[in-house]
Amino acid sequence: MPLSEYIIMRELNHPDINQFAVYRRVGGWETYAAALREQTPAALVQQVKDSGLRGRGGAGFPTGVKWGFLPKGVYPRYLLCNCDESEPGTFNNHQIIDRNPHQVIEGVALSAYAIECHTAYIYMRGEFASAALLLEQAIAEAYAAGFLGKNILGTGYDLDIYIHRGAGAYICGEETALMESLEGKLGQPRLKPPFPAVEGLYGKPTIINNVETLANVPRIIEKGVAWYRSHGTEKSPGTKCFSISGHVNRPGNYELPFGVPLRELIESPEYAGGMRGGRPVKIIIPGGASAPWLTAKHLDTPLDYEGVAAAGSMLGSGAVIVLDDSVKAPHVAYKMDEFFKHESCGKCTPCREGTHWLVKVLHRMAEEGHGEANDIPTLHSIYRQMEGNCFCLLGESAVMPIKSALELFPEEFEAIVKG
Amino acid sequence: MLLQTHQAEIETIIGRYPSKRSAVLPLLYLAQDTYGYLSPEAIREVAEILELPPTQVFEVVGFYTLFYDRPVGTWVIQVCDDVPCCYVGAEELIAALKATLGISEEQTTADGMFTLQRVKCLASCDRAPVVQANLDYIYDVHAERAEELLNNLRARAAEAKQRGVSGRFAEDYLLGPQGIVHIPRDAPYQQERGERK
Numbered sequence: 001m002p003l004s005e006y007i008i009m010r011e012l013n014h015p016d017i018n019q020f021a022v023y024r025r026v027g028g029w030e031t032y033a034a035a036l037r038e039q040t041p042a043a044l045v046q047q048v049k050d051s052g053l054r055g056r057g058g059a060g061f062p063t064g065v066k067w068g069f070l071p072k073g074v075y076p077r078y079l080l081c082n083c084d085e086s087e088p089g090t091f092n093n094h095q096i097i098d099r100n101p102h103q104v105i106e107g108v109a110l111s112a113y114a115i116e117c118h119t120a121y122i123y124m125r126g127e128f129a130s131a132a133l134l135l136e137q138a139i140a141e142a143y144a145a146g147f148l149g150k151n152i153l154g155t156g157y158d159l160d161i162y163i164h165r166g167a168g169a170y171i172c173g174e175e176t177a178l179m180e181s182l183e184g185k186l187g188q189p190r191l192k193p194p195f196p197a198v199e200g201l202y203g204k205p206t207i208i209n210n211v212e213t214l215a216n217v218p219r220i221i222e223k224g225v226a227w228y229r230s231h232g233t234e235k236s237p238g239t240k241c242f243s244i245s246g247h248v249n250r251p252g253n254y255e256l257p258f259g260v261p262l263r264e265l266i267e268s269p270e271y272a273g274g275m276r277g278g279r280p281v282k283i284i285i286p287g288g289a290s291a292p293w294l295t296a297k298h299l300d301t302p303l304d305y306e307g308v309a310a311a312g313s314m315l316g317s318g319a320v321i322v323l324d325d326s327v328k329a330p331h332v333a334y335k336m337d338e339f340f341k342h343e344s345c346g347k348c349t350p351c352r353e354g355t356h357w358l359v360k361v362l363h364r365m366a367e368e369g370h371g372e373a374n375d376i377p378t379l380h381s382i383y384r385q386m387e388g389n390c391f392c393l394l395g396e397s398a399v400m401p402i403k404s405a406l407e408l409f410p411e412e413f414e415a416i417v418k419g
Numbered sequence: 420m421l422l423q424t425h426q427a428e429i430e431t432i433i434g435r436y437p438s439k440r441s442a443v444l445p446l447l448y449l450a451q452d453t454y455g456y457l458s459p460e461a462i463r464e465v466a467e468i469l470e471l472p473p474t475q476v477f478e479v480v481g482f483y484t485l486f487y488d489r490p491v492g493t494w495v496i497q498v499c500d501d502v503p504c505c506y507v508g509a510e511e512l513i514a515a516l517k518a519t520l521g522i523s524e525e526q527t528t529a530d531g532m533f534t535l536q537r538v539k540c541l542a543s544c545d546r547a548p549v550v551q552a553n554l555d556y557i558y559d560v561h562a563e564r565a566e567e568l569l570n571n572l573r574a575r576a577a578e579a580k581q582r583g584v585s586g587r588f589a590e591d592y593l594l595g596p597q598g599i600v601h602i603p604r605d606a607p608y609q610q611e612r613g614e615r616k
């Protein structure tokens with residue numbers, strides 16, 4: 001059943017919500033204004049904690065808990081909104097911005113107030129030039145209405161929000177690489193710890209959250225923790241904008257409560273509408289390119305963090321790629337690892353070299369159809385040398401496609417070797 | 420010189436950050452929009468404005484894919500060849516573009532109009548195959564639409580020339596009171612596609 005009231009994709013309830021006046025008419029910015037007047041930052045952090053809101057950027061980390069890691073009394077603090085959105089299969093952040101931009105800005109502003117920060121940056125992938133412009137306009141309207149700037153609504157609270165555009169590099173979505181990039185350096189990850197909440201942007205305590213995560217915050221504060229928790233499951237409360245793509249009839253973003261079965265998302269005529277030409281499902285990548293693959297036998301998996309983990313994968317960013325039996329597993333592994341090779345920042349050897357060799361072998365096998373006797377042991381050996389040895393999660397993620405392909409479809413590799 | 424032509428804008432940009440160095444990406448964009456690509460002189464100019472050693476700025480230019488350190492076509496056509504695009508028509512589109520333009524990836528047509536590139540996921544996998552022409556998204560570009568796409572882009576370039584705007588991205592931007600304003604050409608999202616009720 002589609003939701004009757006959307007938390008994020010509210011243009012489905014209010015078609016013109018992208019206009020500032022309409023957003024205001026449906027109560028937009030009122031939650032923020034009331035919070036500034038009536039609530040302490042600590043009370044807001046507590047509500048976000050109680051709501052059980054989990055980060056939508058991939059790890060599903062509880063947002064309120066993260067905010068609680070900020071060291072007491074250390075200022076300035078920064079808030080970073082992560083809109084780098086570059087992992088194959090993920091495409092909801094910029095659509096949320098296109099259709100409901102003011103809620104994103106209100107979410108950033110309300111969260112900034114909650115963590116007692118006065119400067120927030122929204123880091124957008126460089127390709128999102130027109131979405132950046134939409135947000136610039138939304139920010140300008142918020143300044144003009146007195147919701148941003150100095151001494152906001154006479155409360156003494158100051159806040160500036162700026163857009164910062166990246167310039168084409170997936171790794172800049174990784175939180176510490178993003179900070180390096182924003183500081184004007186190469187976007188290469190930093191060693192953790194220290195974690196950003198303690199030592200982040202410009203060495204100051206920093207909170208970084210995904211666009212979708214922050215867009216939830218105004219609704220949680222407005223409608224209350226109990227209302228929010230009435231959606232989704234106990235451990236994965238709320239809704240998720242699932243991005244579904246590949247060989248389905250109606251690819252797109254669908255906001256559904258956590259826990260909805262994978263089958264319903266793929267097959268329901270309300271959502272992805274089944275497979276093109278009625279062909280069978282072969283590979284399901286449930287959480288962006290970094291997620292281990294699932295197959296048709298996992299169609300009853302509930303789409304929440306726990307359910308997908310129990311099936312042996314991860315919900316990640318909620319980007320579901322569904323491929324039919326027209327694809328060959330070695331070729332999908334090749335394309336996926338080509339992505340990781342292309343995006344490897346080159347800082348550490350296991351990832352830089354490992355992705356290079358994986359792609360070299362896979363290219364020969366999958367593109368040229370030419371196998372050698374040792375290919376399968378070689379592929380196993382390459383990813384095993386990467387596993388657990390990469391400096392950041394990009395390199396670890398590059399292991400998933402090849403490992404999944406070899407595990408689930410070994411006969412397709414053997415066939416290439418046999419020639 | 421950028422500092423003469425865009426002084427107010429540069430000061431606004433630098434003012435957003437506690438450290439000048441943070442302005443390197445926005446200023447490189449400004450230089451690229453103004454000059455068409457990032458020549459060594461342009462890169463040194465940005466370094467000078469930000470009081471950075473030029474090598475640091477050269478390094479940054481090399482790290483990111485949206486910066487061009489050599490001349491490129493009026494239109495850089497970037498076709499996403501990632502999963503899932505490559506399984507729903509992107510390879511056929513690339514083949515059609517190559518055949519029509521008579522160039523391969525990373526090459527520029529003799530008339531300087533088009534540079535063709537393969538790129539990784541453009542975050543619009545639901546509208547595959549996806550193309551970004553300079554900074555404009557163009558969706559659902561199946562191979563049959565290749566000709567139409569190229570004709571459309573040629574017409575826009577001609578129109579820009581008539582208006583007397585120059586620079587690689589200039590045909591997509593106008594200078595407004597708030598700074599550079601983008602003119603969206605293909606709607607970022609078409610509501611009728613979101614057939615959800």
Ligand SMILES: Cc1cc2nc3c(=O)[nH]c(=O)nc-3n(C[C@H](O)[C@H](O)[C@H](O)COP(=O)(O)O)c2cc1C
Nearest residue numbers: 055056057082084085173174175209210213393394
């Ligand atoms: C290689 C890599 C790329 C990432 N890209 C993104 C991204 O584009 N957007 C995002 O929100 N998080 C991304 N993340 C996760 C971030 O590091 C971080 O966990 C997240 O922004 C935190 O926000 P959340 O708590 O709201 O999920 C990426 C992580 C890695 C390792």
Ligand code: SF4
Nearest residue numbers: 345347348351392395
């Ligand atoms: S794992 Fe890859 S992306 Fe991460 S630091 Fe190492 S080389 Fe860079």
Ligand code: FES
Nearest residue numbers: 499504541543544
């Ligand atoms: S794979 Fe082409 S836009 Fe995502």
